[in-house]
Amino acid sequence: MDSPMESSSRDAQKVDVLIGGAGFAGLALAIALHQGLAPSFSVTVADPALAGPAKDGRASAIVAAARRLFETIGVWQEVEAQPILDMVVTDSRLADVVRPAFLSFDGDVEPGEPFAHMIENGPLLAALAAKAKAEGVALRPAAVTEIEFATDRTQVRLSNGEALAARLLVAADGARSAIRERAGIASHGWSYGQSAIVTTVAHERDHHGRAEEHFLPAGPFAILPLTRDPAVGHRSSIVWTEEAQAAARIVALPEAEFHAELERRFGLHLGEIAAVGPRRVLPLGLSVARAFIADRLALVGDAAHVIHPIAGQGLNMGLKDVAALAEVIVDAVRLGLDPGSLAVLERYQRWRRFDTMAMGIATDGLNRLFSNQSDVLRLVRDVGLGLVDRLPILKRLFIREAAGLVGEVPKLLRGEAL
């Protein structure tokens, strides 16, 4: 007798690519593929979150390469972004009255192009969904619930009962990817025992586009500039790392006590401060999928890798996956190759997996080096940071690396259409 999936597969709608997950990675990939290959190539995105407006109240640093991708696919023009004009890094203890800057970055990666911008996640996700819809990408407000891998197509059932048969299924369904799990791809990594407290802080004085990262013993405390909001004035987003239990305690404090803890870390250099956004606490860990591909399946974004936010690179790495996978698929389809075949997908995996491991190891090392009380390690890291600060060539390389412009950069991240 036929399995339910087998009997429904006969009436399944055939699509070229089905993307499970309409976060940044899923939507950006859908738009890029559609722009590169429509009308003879069909792209569908499924995510229950598509049923309503984007709810993500967080903000993200978008590096220059990722900004080029958004500009090339036509969404950057739709969002307000705050350029990061300079960045200071300090290595301090909570009680330190003065926090001397050990490292400072400023300047552009190219004339007039800052190395990063801050955006608010909600408006960027809304702009991506609107662009995908306007381009004619098929959007389904439903979850991927059942998957059956076959040689010619992946059979998928959505939570609204719809059956689809895709030449390629893309898992863009985030850190706890159900698609990755169903495909039997294990993920390796560990928890840091740390959590990040995330909120928005209003302050009296202008930040002048300056980002700050204070390496405190419990972990990094980042102040990231946002555009001015007429209702609350000057604002910054904070990512405040603490040991997990301390973070849970702090985030639950009454207003006045939370304010006191915040002020000890934020300081008063921007005048009086007030937390104005909802407080969120997010557990931090490192995980990398054992494989980024299988027959008729590719993983992108957090579904493939989650790293520590110490360098604000998680989403930027996901967008590198998107740019590389879009280029691999567009090249293959134009050559008449099957975009879901292992031979084609291997090129994507080779392109992204090593780079991901390198970034995972780098952010893990940085976190271990900085999130501790050891005086010896403090001396080592301060000498290291001081050296980088005094060597303009090394500093320039760091900025280009952080901006995502080093190595084999995919076309979309160079600002070239597919």
Ligand SMILES: Cc1cc2nc3c(=O)[nH]c(=O)nc-3n(C[C@H](O)[C@H](O)[C@H](O)COP(=O)(O)OP(=O)(O)OC[C@H]3O[C@@H](n4cnc5c(N)ncnc54)[C@H](O)[C@@H]3O)c2cc1C
């Ligand atoms: C505190 C913190 C600060 C950060 N700051 C930065 C930063 O400054 N810069 C940066 O680059 N990165 C940053 N990151 C990382 C960044 O937030 C993530 O890497 C990014 O959001 C991942 O995007 P994604 O599209 O891969 O996944 P997600 O944003 O998790 O999207 C996944 C989507 O899949 C959907 N979904 C889930 N299951 C299913 C299913 N079965 N079927 C269909 N859809 C499904 C969900 O509804 C969701 O919409 C930070 C992370 C943290 C924790």
